[in-house]
Amino acid sequence: MPYATTDDGVRLYFEETGSGSPVIFVHEFAGDLRSFEPQMRHFGKRYRAIAFNARGFPPSEVPEHVSSYSQARAADDILAVLDRIDAAKAHIVGLSMGGFATLHFGLRHPERALSLCVGGCGYGAEPDKRETFRAEADVIAGALRKEGMTAFAERYAYGPTRVQYQNKDPRGHAEFKRMLAEHSAVGSANTQQGVQKERPSLYTLVEEMKRLDVPTLIITGDEDWPCLVPGILMKQTIPSAALAVIPNSGHAINLEEPDEYNRIVGDFISQVETGRWLRRDPRAVSASITGMKS
Template identity: 50%
Template sequence: MYAISVSGYIDISRHFTLIEGRKPMMVAGNGANLYVEEAGSGIPILFIHEFGGNYNSWEPQMRYFSRRYRCVTYAARGYPPSDIPTDPQAYSQDMAVADAVAVMDGLGLERAHVVGLSMGGFTTVHMGLKVPERCLSLTIAGAGYGCEPGREAYFRDVSLKVADNFEQMGAGAFAPIYGQGASRVQFQNKDPRGWNDFVTRLATHSTLGAALTMRGVQARRPSFHELEHELSCMDVPSLIMNGDEDDHCLLPGLFLKRVLPAAGLAVLPKTGHTLNLEEPDLFNTLLAEFLAQVEAGQWTKRDPRARPDQVMKTLD
């Protein structure tokens, strides 16, 4: 069990106590204190944010699902007001999983539905692999960058360039550029106000934390294809969600659907990478139905008769 601590932080409780429904705290992770918020009561849901977001990125889900669930979100290491370790070795995919487990331990959560977007989606997958006994279900949204066969080196190179851009320009200057990526402009076109909020949050990121996260987590994590055997043995109920214009997540999403024994795939039309903010109503509806089926015991493994090699049934 990890102790909850607020030592070394500037009166966070004073800043947030006037905000109705927020319960802020610090949880001691693995060498880094992590900022956590929770709302609601009931079966727990743990929301894990993407590289370009932070704990506030889940606000549409925290408001909606806290009506009947205990909703928890947190700032990953390197994201204020969580600690920002300066050692590059403090950032990795394994450490991201350990931090998610530390949050659950710090709040006394034995099991939870785990919901992650992009970087958080990778952490969600790895929680299913490493601590399946802690996961009621997995929602893997917008995950797949760096997992397309033959494009792994390209993704690593781009990740390192993004890290350099954060260091050289600073988060404030680079945020509007990053926010106009090929899978972000859909959000900008549909909801300019929401997109502007996204970019404004991104501009407050730690320059150091963003660079170290990009180099240590994003650029070094294994491809899904490298984990095919482990994934094929992982039977935690899983929902994969992708936008149809989030091109570099489509093939990895199909791969996960084919490999994971108890997975469903939802593709959101005319949608990019920032699924939960770009299409919050559709995202919430799909997630709510998935959780209901899991809790009813109706989200089962794929029927073995649904053979991927068969087109039509014959007498042969």
């Protein structure tokens, strides 16, 4: 089984398929590398597709202490995988927790990114939602430690941005819930308290995002409520960013609408590969609504 080793000695399990430019997929809190199976099969036909399990998600190692988990470590763990596959750069594609890690990878290691696809990114980012999100992270961690993964999955899989998946694809949603129940309760609880709860708000990263020059795609579902306004913030702030919104969709867009997701992300990567991804024209930013201000 292939593993990458992080700078603090944690072993991360990964899988790969295909050849060409590397594309690394970074999963969400409720998923693991299996969540990107539709993308591994699709992009593996054209690229070297890699997916890995974050620390705390077996068969990756599960550090026992919350101090081993943070947003910075999540970003640097992507770097450990990139170094392990002996690639200078890669397209980084993340969802939710993985979307935050992808953005932070771009901020911390821009020279190692061919592009960034930041999906479902925004939970707890809005200033008036931050303390609510932090409190819920503690509630989730407590439930995981007390009740275990199976009971947690029965509740978490039916959240307000998950029911869209259940309604569209009951079979797929049932598989998603089953895989969620297989995760480590310790690893998931530590991830909630070390990564999710403590990550900085996007609104505190505006100046850093203004300097981000890596081609970036922001992608979200239109019923992924916590991500809509933060998605616009990232679009407005990152000069190299575009925003894609998938209609009538919740959080797990790569599973809920895999064909549309693959098409949008594939077009993005293709444009980057051919040098056709452009920065925003400065003329598009104006205090005037029409350009005819007196």
